[in-house]
């Protein structure tokens with residue numbers, strides 16, 4: 001692997017082999033998502049706990065201080081919207097690799113929609129992106145997207161989509177966690193896997209359980225958005241999840257970190 005690729009990957013994946021990415025890219029098809037109306041304000045208190053942040057060029061340019069000392073994962077796919085839910089899988093490349101370099105991105109991310117009408121188009125888009133990014137030593141993160149079909153998130157589907165992403169050359173794969181058979185997803189994918197959370201769930205312990213179990217089964221970390229920043233205590237969530245990822249905390253220990261941070265926030 002070339003020096004530039006290794007250097008960028010080492011900024012994303014920490015020395016312990018783990019990673020906590022916080023995505024704030026949701027507006028690229030959802031518009032002003034709840035608690036992400038002002039993305040710069042949402043992410044600011046969370047930056048100390050993130051190993052990298054994922055976002056589009058528009059939000060990067062307009063909402064993030066360019067002196068920020070955090071690796072950027074630039075989302076370069078899109079072109080669809082919630083206004084046409086049936087066509088969410090029809091993404092194209094919306095940002096060039098040249099622009100990613102100009103913005104000093106550490107990696108780029110693109111969605112692939114395996115099993116959807118847009119499968120062929122999005123897989124070819126991703127393969128082309130890999131070709132170009134490899135020329136410049138830029139890691140690609142494939143986002144195994146399910147659009148509005150959240151029920152697709154079972155081990156069989158996730159293993160299929162993740163393996164295809166790796167076969168096409170992804171350096172990192174972002175997929176979802178599933179309770180049954182997640183180890184099959186990891187075992188069948190020869191590149192590091194991070195998990196997303198999907199829509200916010202009611203209990204923080206549920207999130208800590210997913211993250212912990214995913215790590216035990218071989219994921220290197222998370223690319224977790226709504227279950228951090230849509231929570232009433234986002235910093236407490238980020239700290240607790242960081243403890244699982246980088247300090248091998250159990251879900252119970254993570255809950256303690258969460259409660260302590262929440263208490264300090266409330267009393268402060």
Ligand code: 5RP
Nearest residue numbers: 023026196197198224225226
């Ligand atoms: C959709 C994405 C998100 O970055 C990804 O889904 C992670 O966010 P969340 O944990 O909120 O699902 O690719 O825009």
